[in-house]
Amino acid sequence: MIKYILAVLFFAALVLIYIGLYLMNKKTPLPEGCENLKADCEGCHDYACLHNPAHKEKEGN
Amino acid sequence: MNRIQNFKNGLIKDNPVFSLFLGICSTLAITTSINNAIGMGVSVIIVLTMSNVIISMIRKITPDEIRIPVYIVIIATLVTIIQMLIQAFAPALNESLGVFIPLIVVNCIILGRAESFASKNGVFDSALDGIGMGCGYTLAVLAMSVIREVLSTGGILITNPFNTAQVILDLTLFPEDFTISLFGSPVGAFITFACLAAAVGAYKTHLDSKEKAKEK
Amino acid sequence: MGELITLLVTCVLINNVILNQFLGMCPFMGVSKKQSSALGMGVAVVFVIVVAALVTYGLYYLVLVPLGLEFMELITFILVIASLVQLTEMFIKKYSPSLYKSLGVYLPLITTNCVVLNVCLINITNAYDFSHMLVYSVGTPLGFALVLYIFSTIRERLDLSSVPKAFQGNGIALICAAIMSMAFSGLAGIV
Numbered sequence: 001m002i003k004y005i006l007a008v009l010f011f012a013a014l015v016l017i018y019i020g021l022y023l024m025n026k027k028t029p030l031p032e033g034c035e036n037l038k039a040d041c042e043g044c045h046d047y048a049c050l051h052n053p054a055h056k057e058k059e060g061n
Numbered sequence: 062m063n064r065i066q067n068f069k070n071g072l073i074k075d076n077p078v079f080s081l082f083l084g085i086c087s088t089l090a091i092t093t094s095i096n097n098a099i100g101m102g103v104s105v106i107i108v109l110t111m112s113n114v115i116i117s118m119i120r121k122i123t124p125d126e127i128r129i130p131v132y133i134v135i136i137a138t139l140v141t142i143i144q145m146l147i148q149a150f151a152p153a154l155n156e157s158l159g160v161f162i163p164l165i166v167v168n169c170i171i172l173g174r175a176e177s178f179a180s181k182n183g184v185f186d187s188a189l190d191g192i193g194m195g196c197g198y199t200l201a202v203l204a205m206s207v208i209r210e211v212l213s214t215g216g217i218l219i220t221n222p223f224n225t226a227q228v229i230l231d232l233t234l235f236p237e238d239f240t241i242s243l244f245g246s247p248v249g250a251f252i253t254f255a256c257l258a259a260a261v262g263a264y265k266t267h268l269d270s271k272e273k274a275k276e277k
Numbered sequence: 278m279g280e281l282i283t284l285l286v287t288c289v290l291i292n293n294v295i296l297n298q299f300l301g302m303c304p305f306m307g308v309s310k311k312q313s314s315a316l317g318m319g320v321a322v323v324f325v326i327v328v329a330a331l332v333t334y335g336l337y338y339l340v341l342v343p344l345g346l347e348f349m350e351l352i353t354f355i356l357v358i359a360s361l362v363q364l365t366e367m368f369i370k371k372y373s374p375s376l377y378k379s380l381g382v383y384l385p386l387i388t389t390n391c392v393v394l395n396v397c398l399i400n401i402t403n404a405y406d407f408s409h410m411l412v413y414s415v416g417t418p419l420g421f422a423l424v425l426y427i428f429s430t431i432r433e434r435l436d437l438s439s440v441p442k443a444f445q446g447n448g449i450a451l452i453c454a455a456i457m458s459m460a461f462s463g464l465a466g467i468v
Contacts, residue, residue, distance in 0.1 A: 013355040016136055021363040023132050028367045032372030036413050082306065086391050089299035109369065130359065137355045144351065160398055163351045167391045169303055247297050248462070251455030259443040263405055266442075 102199030319422025330414035
């Protein structure tokens with residue numbers, strides 16, 4: 001029984017760490033001169049990637 | 062009507078694999094046999110439909126800032142469940158698909174549909190979209206695996222995934238002397254995929270030109 | 278020692294992660310249009326995979342196994358990888374703007390890169406000891422970077438050639454990948 005409680009706690013801890021880091025990373029400002037960096041890619045439709053055009057559309061609206 | 066049209070588009074015109082180039086990794090790797098293709102296709106349909114439904118249900122309470130991490134957590138949990146079910150009930154399938162079952166987590170189709178469809182549409186539409194896109198993926202892996210299996214082994218062999226001793230279909234189309242073993246290897250996967258993708262692309266341009274002619 | 282060298286050659290050249298295992302196809306098709314971006318992506322992948330493999334390996338044997346939570350392997354690994362990518366990006370942003378300039382754009386691409394998750398999972402499934410794990414985790418992304426770079430040079434030339442209409446774009450790229458895969462399969466005799 002303790003094992004499953006541990007599993008849930010461990011899972012919750014991981015999720016919290018991830019979301020925390022994600023937010024912290026988003027808030028960290030870009031270094032100077034890097035505001036307009038662009039990857040030369042349009043071949044994949046990976047939506048987890050922040051360069052995916054879908055993200056910019058949403059933020060622009 | 063519109064819904065049926067959406068569903069149909071997912072199968073061929075907007076096929077996730079050949080037209081949108083999503084989830085290519087697993088498509089190339091597991092299409093050596095039809096058995097694998099069916100197993101993978103069904104797993105993807107289940108994960109995709111469930112993730113679409115769950116994400117659509119929570120779309121209003123998910124903070125926009127952290128939606129990507131939330132989606133990844135949901136998908137990873139679903140895939141863990143599916144992996145455990147396959148390990149328990151179809152160990153042979155687990156053996157032959159290997160690392161590609163856990164890799165469904167990073168399959169671009171699932172996150173792609175979550176972000177571009179399920180996060181904006183209702184539960185029913187999202188479920189339908191999941192099934193449609195999942196079927197499109199299954200159709201693609203099936204087409205690839207039929208071509209590769211027939212050319213590399215000269216026949217078709219389908220077994221029951223829950224009991225490998227039970228053969229459902231065993232068909233020999235031409236003798237072994239005439240098989241092309243190249244199609245069982247990675248090279249064959251790339252060539253088959255390129256040709257099928259080109260065929261779908263050509264069909265798409267054909268449809269577009271037809272539409273334009275109609276408008277005129 | 279000889280065994281480790283064999284493993285290194287195997288995962289860089291013979292059992293190449295792109296051409297033989299078809300992993301990381303998304304960045305392979307997406308970031309191979311220019312030599313410079315292929316190089317940046319390659320370096321970023323090597324870095325992230327080595328760090329991710331070390332962390333997940335440690336976490337598995339020091340935390341999951343003692344607690345009897347091996348069944349949480351997959352979900353732990355994906356979350357750890359995703360967190361690591363965020364952490365790395367944040368760290369580089371803060372402390373090394375010049376590094377961010379050259380690698381920054383490729384880091385977000387890596388979160389859902391199947392190569393990373395694959396290396397972490399294989400290290401556990403094949404029960405590698407520490408030295409084998411290290412060699413495998415360095416060799417696999419090196420193979421990835423090598424093929425990505427070679428492929429980008431091919432693609433730069435493809436732009437100048439005339440290709441049948443239906444094959445334009447990804448179609449012809451895949452045919453090239455097939456020919457490269459054929460060439461690499463000739464290396465199988467080395468080991």
